[in-house]
Amino acid sequence: METTQSNNNGLLKVIIGVMAGVLALLGYLFMGARNETIELQKSLTSKVEQLSSTQIKLDSISKSLDQKILEVQSLGGSVAELEAVKAQLENDKKKLKSDLNFSVQKYEAKIKDYENFLVAKDDDIRKLKEENGVLVAKNQTLETEKQQVIVENTSLKTEKEALTTTLADVNTKNTDLSRQVTLASAMKAVNVQVAALSSKGKERDGGEYKARRIDQIKVSFIMPSNPIAAQNNKDIFVRVLDANGAVVENGNGGVTQIDGKEIGYTFKNSVPFENNDQRVELVSGKVANFTKGKYTVELYSEGFKIGKGGFEVK
Numbered sequence: 309m310e311t312t313q314s315n316n317n318g319l320l321k322v323i324i325g326v327m328a329g330v331l332a333l334l335g336y337l338f339m340g341a342r343n344e345t346i347e348l349q350k351s352l353t354s355k356v357e358q359l360s361s362t363q364i365k366l367d368s369i370s371k372s373l374d375q376k377i378l379e380v381q382s383l384g385g386s387v388a389e390l391e392a393v394k395a396q397l398e399n400d401k402k403k404l405k406s407d408l409n410f411s412v413q414k415y416e417a418k419i420k421d422y423e424n425f426l427v428a429k430d431d432d433i434r435k436l437k438e439e440n441g442v443l444v445a446k447n448q449t450l451e452t453e454k455q456q457v458i459v460e461n462t463s464l465k466t467e468k469e470a471l472t473t474t475l476a477d478v479n480t481k482n483t484d485l486s487r488q489v490t491l492a493s494a495m496k497a498v499n500v501q502v503a504a505l506s507s508k509g510k511e512r513d514g515g516e517y518k519a520r521r522i523d524q525i526k527v528s529f530i531m532p533s534n535p536i537a538a539q540n541n542k543d544i545f546v547r548v549l550d551a552n553g554a555v556v557e558n559g560n561g562g563v564t565q566i567d568g569k570e571i572g573y574t575f576k577n578s579v580p581f582e583n584n585d586q587r588v589e590l591v592s593g594k595v596a597n598f599t600k601g602k603y604t605v606e607l608y609s610e611g612f613k614i615g616k617g618g619f620e621v622k
Contacts, residue, residue, distance in 0.1 A: 322608065338520055339487045359369040362415045366401050369422045373397065376429050393425055477528045495542055497529040497588070497607045497615025504619070505591070519598045529615055530587045531581065542581045545573040546590055547607040551601040566611055573608070 377387045400418060504517040505524040507549045512521065527546055545564050548556040553560065560575040576589045598621045607615040 317363065362419070363401070363404060365419050366397065366404065366422075369419065369426065370394070370397055370401070372426055375435065378424065379433055380429075383433070383440055385432075385436050390429065393422070397422060403611075407459055472537070495534065495537065495609045495612075495614045496532050498532060498543075500527065500529040500605065500607065500615045500617030502527055502605050502617050502619040511568075515618070516622055519600065519621050521595055522598050522621070524529055524592050525595060525605075525619075526589055526591045527607070528587065528618070529607070531579070531586050531588050533583045533585050535583075537581065537583065539583050541578050542609050543578050544588070545576045545592060545615075546592065547571070547604075547606040547608070548574040548592075549604040549606065550599070551603070554597075556595060556603070558595045560595045564608065566608055566613070571608075578618065 338393040371389060377390045377394070380387050380390060400415075416423040433463065449611070497521045501513065502515065502525045503511050503513040505511055505526055506521050509581045525548070550556055556574050557572075558574060561573050561574075564571055564576075574595075575590075575592045578589075579588050600621050602620045604620060605617045605619070606613060607617075
């Protein structure tokens with residue numbers, strides 16, 4: 309009996325020893341796994357931080373590229389290269405979101421290349437600004453010269469002839485300026501009104517007339533003064549257009565040149581320009597029978613459209 313109890317005690321000690329060993333092994337394995345988990349968490353945290361930092365840098369470069377594109381466009385330069393680099397950057401940003409093999413070193417190299425490109429573009433923009441400044445100064449000089457030529461009187465004819473070659477070059481480089489000056493000197497017709505005249509000379513106004521009571525039309529308007537316009541006789545061309553845009557003819561019309569194109573007109577009158585906000589009245593010859601509808605009246609002088617009015621036939 310004592311022998312059996314002794315054997316049982318020995319077996320119990322063995323079991324306890326084995327359990328202690330197993331527990332020690334499990335503790336060792338647990339601590340190892342825990343350490344590996346902590347290291348993995350640290351690695352993942354570092355990756356996330358690097359990924360976020362890279363994204364922020366790429367977004368910042370993208371904004372800088374947008375600013376450079378707008379700046380170069382405002383200066384009249386080519387943005388083809390900038391737009392190509394912007395497209396490449398957007399592609400890199402898209403790849404970054406799904407890059408399972410993300411390497412901060414690879415993206416740092418890309419970012420450095422983008423930053424170097426931006427620095428180079430800053431130098432290009434500076435040069436473009438300098439070139440634009442020179443062109444602006446030249447244009448201002450050319451504009452001053454042209455204004456001086458315009459205001460010169462006939463007593464400077466000999467000097468003008470000596471400047472013909474220079475003026476030809478100025479005119480070539482300042483086509484827009486020349487057109488602006490011409491437009492500024494053009495006549496204007498404001499408050500355009502159309503009255504109907506019967507065969508007995510009775511005048512009706514109001515803008516709406518019966519066809520049988522229209523034998524002629526009278527177009528009246530104010531011609532404002534213009535300090536740079538020549539004070540001479542002005543040919544005023546009147547176009548009367550029906551609802552379909554066809555020119556109404558009365559036997560006194562013809563064709564004139566407007567902006568290099570030939571257009572038909574209904575009648576014309578010559579008016580002495582007095583430069584004093586004068587009131588002008590133009591009377592047509594006998595006009596063919598009008599049909600019902602709305603009519604447009606356009607006024608032209610010296611190659612420009614100077615005013616517009618209209619009336620309706622009931």
